Amino acid sequence: MRAVLCREWGPPESLVIEERPSPEPGKDEVVISVKAANVSFANVLAIAGKHQKQQERPFSPGGEVAGVIKAVGEGVSAFKPGDAVVGLGKQGGCAEEVIAPVASLRRIPAGVDFKVAVASGSSYSTSLYALRERGRLQPGETLLVLGASGGVGLAAVELGKLMGARVIACASTQEKLDLCQRYGADELINYQTGNLRDEIKRLTGDRGVDVVYDPVGGQYADPAMRSMAWGGRYLVVGFATGEIPKIPLNLALLKGASIVGVWIGGLQARAPATNSRLLDELMAMVQAGTLRPCVSAAYPLDRTADALNDLKNRKVTGKIVITP
Ligand SMILES: NC(=O)c1ccc[n+]([C@@H]2O[C@H](COP(=O)([O-])OP(=O)(O)OC[C@H]3O[C@@H](n4cnc5c(N)ncnc54)[C@H](OP(=O)(O)O)[C@@H]3O)[C@@H](O)[C@H]2O)c1
Structure with a gap:
């Protein structure tokens, strides 16, 4: 073979x-x-x-x-x-x-x-684990997804919408943003051409976003963290830009915010039964047509x-x- x-x-x-x-x-x-x-x-x-x-x-x-x-x-x-x-x-x-x-x-x-x-499989289980178990995303909350048209990002857009959040998708091209919209994003930000912080402010006013889903890191992390609402949760998922950002911890203090790590490999190793339940749940949603992995x-x-x-x-x- x-x-x-x-x-x-x-x-x-x-x-x-x-x-x-x-x-x-x-x-x-x-x-x-x-x-x-x-x-x-x-x-x-x-x-x-x-x-x-x-x-x-x-x-x-x-x-x-x-x-x-x-x-x-x-x-x-x-x-x-x-x-x-x-x-x-x-x-x-x-x-x-x-x-x-x-x-x-x-x-x-x-x-x-x-x-x-x-x-x-793992793209969706990562996002379900992140949003529900680690981020405690609630219906009516605002979710900001960076790298939103990628593997884990698009899963977060689709799942976030199903969980009743207002989803703001961020990506680098209009074609990618159009895909996010087809998967349920309510608002779209091109973070390549626009100013991420200004755009989030335009969409959320002074309140900011409740949950940030970040699989990209790099230059996008700081403006995303500064755009969080009081009590927000910043989900650290990955670093597709290749750059691990350094967040000033005073931002967490000022916003009463949590910076929450997400690692599906750690869950697979330490809590295989939980991981298995997530995968079963996702497969059932695919079979029912509730999820449409792209x-x-x-x-x-x-x-x-x-x-x-x-x-x-x-x-x-x-x-x-x-x-x-
Ligand atoms: N924590 C976990 O358990 C877990 C699980 C799965 C994956 N991950 C991590 O999450 C990250 C994304 O994984 P993925 O499978 O979604 O990858 P992917 O399908 O390649 O998506 C990554 C997205 O990041 C954006 N991006 C920004 N800067 C980039 C750059 N310099 N190079 C490549 N992409 C860039 C791209 O969107 P734009 O062009 O729109 O910016 C792309 O859509 C990776 O770092 C991966 O290791 C973590």
């Missing part, structure tokens, strides 16, 4: 594709024949050796996978070969076959596409580098997937 591998830290074009032996499932594991694999900005950081949690090389980039079970290991009774599942592999998803622990698997309901199943493009395995370059160059909207 073919797998994309990161052997040396570097840009996407330094990835190699190699023929590898088919993996054998161990106890409580299955082998999934991959139909769609999640890729995200975090993979760009991971292959460059810049992710906060560094992996041992060689490794395949990519997150969770959706596909069909090819083989089951000892002790596996709940799943059988041929079952359509989504799960988190022991290694990255950009490969034709991946080993996944049974504990990470959920069934893909009839009628849900492999690409959509994979797109509704898969804007699918790339074959040998174009994984192009997919990661598109993420790196801010060319992606919603989710993109690899389809081995």
